[in-house]
Amino acid sequence: MKKTLLGTTALVTAGLLAGPALASDPLKVTVGGNVVTGFYFVDADNVGGTSFQDTKVAVVARNIDIKAEGTLDNGLVAGVDAKLQLSNDWNSTNESWASFRQLFAYLEGGFGKFEIGGTDGAAYKMHYTSPWFVPGNGVDSPNIYNASSYSGSPEVRLSTFSLMATDSNKISYFTPRLAGFQLGLSYTPDAQNHGPSENGLVLAPKDYIMSNNNINQVFEIALNYAGTFGGVDVGVDGFYTGGNAMNNINADPEEYGFGANLGYAGFTLGGAYYESNDLDYANGVSSADKDYGAQVWTLGLKYATGPWTVGVAYLDSQDDSSNHAWRVGRESQTVQLGGGYNLGSGVDVGLDLQWAQNTRGDIGSPARRETYDTKSAGLVLAIAF
Template sequence: MKKVLLGTTALVAAGLLAQPALASDPIKLQVKGYYQNLVTFSDVDEPAGSTANYKDAQFRHEGEVHFKGETKLDNGLTVGFDAQLEIVNVGLSGGQPRDMDETYMYFSGGFGKLQLGAENGAAYLLHVGVPSVGLGFDDRNFGVAASNGGHGRPNISGDTAKGTYFTPNMGGFQAGVSYSPNIDHQGLSGNGFGVMTVGTGSVEDVIGLGLKYSGKFGGASLAISGGYETGEVVGGGSNVDPEIWSLGLNVGFGGFTVGASYADSENYDSGSLNPGADGDVLALGLAYKTGPWGVSAGYQKTDYEIAGVATSRTADEYELAASYQLGAGVQLRGGLIHADMDLNTLPDTTTLFVGTFLTF
């Protein structure tokens, strides 16, 4: 698969080089992004013997500023870039520096689109998740208390440096393939060629495949996706290599959207390598929008079994949410989330949230 991707990249590059260099407008810069601000009130059922001190009320926020640039050459080729600056990140604390997140460039045209740089892979980007006007379950910025369930969107490689190719959209169908030599964020810039080693037990050569169809039929709409991602563990043998496959479905009609997604993983547990883990994540959702208003209900079931471990980690998560669009780029959201963690080391949590979501 790696040879196929590298061959595809070489063919696209050869096609780009074959194009005549003509005059065109310079790249035009745009500034976009988002900022999310929440007030949450939580009831945490702390496990027996726990010394954790969970705060009932919290002020939480997350945001990024995106610097985007693009130009279209006279030969029809589009060249652009995207650099995303973390201004607030729920994963950062104390004096940790704010830094760039996804940063990549791309070429697009009749051949499709080629992305090069730090961005999530094809299986992640083409995934169809369940509808939600609240916080949702996939790729959420805010989880409940200290833990939450799994993720239905394949993301072994994360947003590490990679090459990704997307086919043109043909009759609603689009496919993509991505390749990440390693999943280390460090050592890819500076002097020299950034040649680096991958330590024993780390993941390398991550391949991602994605396929998506979206279309409309009269007053109804359909979106469906399938994804697969796998990598190799250095010195670990094929029996510990992580892999995830996923399916997603949304059907829309008359303001309603109903959706479902399912993911199955091996040797991978909710965002990290875990040899022996066998996981399933099932999510269901229903949303309704009319004018500036929206409401949704969602459910997600997570079940992880670990080889050699007597107890499994399971979670049942529920979300009820509502939203109101105050104006362009300004939305109010509120809702209730309950997480039932079926393992005595993880707390059951019920959280009420109210927040303002800005996009610009």
């Protein structure tokens, strides 16, 4: 990533966000971000004739966060949240880039909160799952995943979060929290991430597929509860996401799931379950496909005291694409053990121990399954600023 490009983008954006506001004082602009790095020793099974690296340096969660927020004269809180994501190869002129992965505005008051723009939906934001205890990494939606793979990407889904319309332009509403309960709703007209012309200057063709994603009219509903009983902190959620398959594709993509956290005396026990139908998720993109799907569950326990955290977590994922022989039997299991120590000022170090097992689907003639393991141990350094 060129420093000149990053500096120019941040300064220009900060200037725009700090423009005139409907209040006696302008919105306050803050610039921050985070980077998670790790060095790992890896012992991975071969897949066919392919062997894998025995050491790994990971640089992930490369974000610059630009936020502007202020309280208006009428008591409403208004703001803008922009997340600038850096590329993973800044030494290559062909691969260096920085783009806004999320950019949205919001308005909050006694009525609740409205969000509009490119961000995650209500089902994602209100979800509870297994806790993260290694700085910047966990088993549910991991930043760092050390596993050998036949396809070059995880064999199956590694998340219990709703990802059908993640980061796409949407409108969301969150009710005030009443007696511990909160309801969230989101609507995404088009789950494809269009450029600025389609977003603002012209209308996009109704059923024109501009990317691998072929889903529109996505609706999300989520309900969660947060409260305390006898010193035990309780968090529970459930969600449903449904979309429309474009271009007459015979599919009804949907996701649903639930999660829970229990906290007491420094301990946090958490888990979640997720299921999808007529939905495929590969290489970071959701697409509508008949009889594709997945089932994922996770469970974890964390203990935190002072600057220390330790924990253990497990995630199990099964491919549920029943009518696709080459996908039948794909599955993945991940165990993580480790912890972290906060050095202060957003700087954390940690130990990350992972065991991952992937199973390929039915292959060859006669059909057979192949299973391969990966074990890794790494030192993680995570910095938030």
